[in-house]
Amino acid sequence: MTQRYDAVVIGGGHNGLVCAFYLARAGLKVCVLEARSVVGGAAVTEEFAPGFRNSTASYTVSLLQPKVIRDMRLREHGYRVVLRPLANFLPLPDGRSLAMGGGMASTRAEVAKFSSADAEALPAYHAALDRIADVLRDLALSIPPNVGEGLATLLDAARQGRRLGRLDVEGQRDLLELFTRSAREFLDRWFESDPVKAVLGFDSVVGNHAGPSTPGSAYVLLHHVFGEVNGEKGAWGHVIGGMGAVTQAMAAACRDAGVTIRTEAPVARVVTERGRATGVQLASGELIAAPILVANIGPKPLYETLVDPVDLPADFRTRIAAYQVGSGSFRMNVALSELPRFTAWPEPGPHLSAGIILAPSLAYMDVAFEEARKRGWTRRPVVEMLIPSTLDDSLTPPGAHVASLFCQGFSPTLPDGRSWDEEREAAADAILDVVEGYAPGFKASVTARQIHSPLDLERKFGLAGGDIFHGRMSLDQLWAARPVLGHGSYRAPIPGLWMCGAGTHPGGGVTGAPGHNAAHAILRDRSLLGRWRRRR
Known part of the structure; x- marks a missing residue:
């Protein structure tokens, strides 16, 4: 029946x-x-x-x-x-690090370690993004005009266009750049330091099978900043459970x-x-x-x-x-017997509850994308690590921890007839090698791992090409x-x-x-x- x-x-x-x-x-x-x-x-x-x-x-x-x-x-x-105590932590191969978050004053002090000019530019940069993000927040809950419906299309477009019209000329210029330019071009206009551009430009490759020099990648950067947590705009947090x-x-x-x-x-x-x-x-x-x-x-x-x-x-x-689909993402979870000890910050601290970005420059991210495009996946991937058990002890046994590894530089399909079923373990090893380079002893602390290649993401969750966004942004x-x-x-x-x-x-x-x-x-x-x- x-x-x-x-x-x-x-x-x-x-x-x-x-x-x-x-x-x-x-x-x-x-x-x-x-x-x-x-x-x-x-x-x-x-x-x-x-x-x-x-x-x-x-x-x-x-x-x-x-x-x-x-x-x-x-x-x-x-x-x-719960909010992250810091937004992002960027350890560098030379032992230095950059911690973003905890308020504008502390963030500027961190940025000033690399460039006083960048520290001066930071408030204006955030203000420019915030102006545009406010408009996009309004548009997010609007039904787009459906082209081909005559007067209804024009009225809907005019109504939503008025919101963009609230931006001054400078804001409209920034918006045009963000929609059409690469993240590198946009960030180069504001900053001079490679680590500063890396920690800010990372968002442009999240779920985006592209490099920060790819035209249009600036919008993906913007897409990740118009959220909020517990009323704090642009913040990121962890859901208990x-x-x-x-x-x-x-x-x-x-x-x-x-x-x-x-x-x-x-x-x-x-x-x-x-x-x-x-x-x-x-x-x-x-x-x-x-x-x-x-x-x-x-x-x-x-x-x-x-x-x-x-x-x-x-x-x-x-x-x-x-x-177009395929976000170039590889997703892992690892069980840890102990917290990682980063060379740049070996003792436990708020950095372990941040988004830990393991990609020291925009050039590094571009190379990862190009290698993936040519060879299927890069041996030096872009890695973001979160350790949610530092904020939520319900996830692990007492004294143990769990880490999320979200990685870029992995093509949805591999060349030469190769399969992700054959190469997923080697790719996972390469990801752990990257973390090991910044936190010696990390690999020895891994007691179990869960691997999701682009093909695994497609099979398990129905994401075509492993695309976490259901299509290129x-x-x-x-x-x-x-x-x-x-x-x-x-x-x-x-x-x-x-x-x-x-x-x-x-x-x-x-x-x-x-x-x-x-x-x-x-x-x-x-x-x-x-x-x-x-x-x-």
Whole structure:
């Protein structure tokens, strides 16, 4: 017997849960279908060795929308975030280091160790980014104009364009640079010191299969600074219990709103009748009907796997085939018998609770990307290490620790017919070698490790090309053009089918914004349709 709902959400990641919550709160009967045994998508906490738990893919929080936190009452469901005492720690091969955070005065003092001119420029740099980030925060919860809808497109574009118009000329120039230039070009205008540019430019390669000299990489830098934690703009924090605590709180909010959540329910295809999406068929053969289908998976797996090509316009199929994915990321968790001792700062301190960046210069990051592009992966990857157990002792046995290693410089596919199944262990060894170079004895302290190559990320979480953002964050794949111009307002080219994942505006990261916006677009469309029917 076919089950029927008002709306079915494909994929129980955080955006799918957010979308389901808002639809259910509006009175719809909603079902979330998740292929894995646990909801959360890439925002999950798993035990990877006896007694050792950690966030498996996404690993830190800042971009989650405060409105979503309030509306879903996540704090009442156990959501708790603690700030990092320092934002970032950059040890250098020569034994020096740069610690960022703890207030502007202390950060400037650290920067002055390398350049007094850079210390002087730092407040103006942050002010310039903050001005633009404030505008993007407003746009993050807006539904982009859908090109091709005539007057409605012009009105929506004008409305959202007014927000950009609030920037003065200097701010608009900065915005243009950030959208079109490389991170290196942007940072070179502000700073002279390589370590300062490295610690600031690292954000430009996070989840971005590019180097800081790649045109457009400046925007990725900006994308990572418009979040906030506990009301502090631009801050990053750790969720007690790992990132799975975020999505478990969301799931609890959904259930309170009446949402049905089914795990181990992989969707095999989108069912259509007379050109309209009418339901889904599970891998088990079960049919579930709904007039509203919302896909919280990436555009590529949605349109190239679940949707019959005959249901899509030819040009749209071509555009999706050309849609760029692959974030060049390799993700590891390691169980530690003791804390690392960095040559640059050997004793325990606040640096061990920071984002520890192991990439001494922009040139180092560029070389890592070029080696990955030519050879498949670099032997000197860009590594960010977090040790969340310094802030959350629930993750490990007493006296032990766990570290997240998020690494760049790994192509989604390898040349010469090589497979990630063959090379994942060697790549993991290379990552540990990099850490060992800055913290001798680190490798000996590793008692277990969990490895996710780009292929592992694709298989486990459905991330095409291992892309944590569901698609490249470049100017041609942002705002109204994400994923394809003409379908930037969460509407698929098939009536009844919608999108709510990171492959829609405003893109990747644990934000909840795509899920929020998609639900509101669906409800607005439903309201307009209802009024039209009543007038008829």
